[in-house]
Amino acid sequence: MKKLCFLALAIFASVYITSCSSDSSPTTGNEEVAEQQNALEENKTPVSILEEGIAISGAVKETGTPPSPTGNLDFQVNSELKTGFQGSGFEIKFSSNDNVAGAYIRFKDSDGNATDSYYDVPSSSFSNRVASRNSNFKSALTLGRNSVSNRTDDETTINVNLENTVPAGEFCYEICIYDENNNISQIQTVCVTIEAWGGNASIVGEWVPENSVDGENTEIRCANGNTITVDYEELVESIGYLSFKEDGSFEDHFKLSFKPLDYDATSANCSPVYQDLIEEEYKGKGNWAFNEDDNSLTVIYFSLSSSDGTEFFEFGDVIVDGLYVKEVTSDVLVLEFRNDFIDNTEIRLRRR
Structure with missing residues (x-):
């Protein structure tokens, strides 16, 4: 299996994922199906x-x-x-x-x-x-940040x-x-x-990440000789959700809008100036499998889509290596990363 790694460096200020919540009680999968x-x-x-x-x-x-x-x-x-x-x-x-x-x-x-x-x-x-061939793909699973699935050893x-x-x-x-x-x-x-695909009825459903992410910043030398620290990008909106389906299929949907830093104008004004708005959308489709022995969760992506088109993988790709179900209730799912290349240790999700 070609385990591959994805996503670029985190570039946001603070990310808060929001979504409408249903008035009905959260629904999960069928325990009997998961046991089968x-x-x-x-x-x-x-x-x-x-x-x-x-x-x-x-x-x-x-x-x-x-x-x-x-x-x-x-x-x-x-x-x-x-x-x-x-x-x-x-x-x-x-x-x-x-x-x-x-x-x-x-x-x-x-x-x-x-x-x-x-x-x-x-x-x-x-x-x-095995190195990444999808370094620009952004995922709701990792809040758009860089993810590496294989380590040098x-x-x-x-x-x-x-x-x-x-x-x-x-x-x-x-x-x-x-x-x-x-x-x-x-x-x-x-x-x-x-x-087998699937295997955990409790995580079946659509989930929205709750984590906030501090963006990367840089130091700019101004034209007047001073220096300032500014964010690489001004985040306007970031929305994503994950769908774990009962049959073991999976979908990942991530949208963001941001304004890149204008280095020259920032240096000239000695205050942050950002360029025109950029909107991006990413979708991943594949399957998920839960290992009941160690609570590990593996997502295999068989296609990744962006504005550049769709890429299909004959034997699948893994975006995140070392992902575990730390906690799950009727409306909260906590996934823990055990991977040296992802800097946040866990991601909290709520049912969509």
Whole structure:
């Protein structure tokens, strides 16, 4: 799965999200539906589906079994990465002190039955970090600020993509690495659960962020020799909402109006002067999945739209990494970020 990161630096003064509230009592999803969705994750994915439903970019799919281990190459696979997503995929992360030329990967069902093929993944297809291709997309989920979903670390990543034919359920993979001299490490096995879409009736509905955001400012040297500190932009309006639907689909709608700083006029007047009004609108559509084991919430975006058009992602993108449901009531949802690249630790939302 290609985990990607989005959004530009925060540029607002103070953001207050407002919306009309309904006189009727807040409604949530159906608990029985959520339980049925979560139960799907216990299904055993058949080998026949794994054989045809997996893609690894840059890898060669070979018939038969991988070569047997021959040496003692240093190899540690991250066995904590045990979650994947439908129509998207999951990551394999590993580390080694040796000069790795590639990896062999073979998939099995949870009973140990293996596919009739394996993947030879050259090191040219490895990735130490997946960078953003949507750095200008702004989201109600992060109040328009910059969001990064992948961190730089010492582990090497292999992105495993899943076709829509691979359902929620469980399966495993075997992996070993090799060097240029055809030394092959020992095989390690990790089992993966593909999350069902949805899975939490309490967060179903439309939500409006309540957080306020302090904008970025800059220091301007005036023509008279003095200096002043001013906001990069003058925010006129910022409105957004998130929609978590019972079937596991998701929508993100964000609109803002602002006036960029006029540096030359500000310097000449030694007081903030802003340019003409700019209006922007962003929409994201995809799916959401709730992991009941750790309360984590993952949103996979399959399309992003702005005034520049719509971009579609075959295997999805993740705007926010490390998002957890901290609190949920009938009318309040608190999401907590556990990501070093997002500077506010949580976002509060109220039912729309």
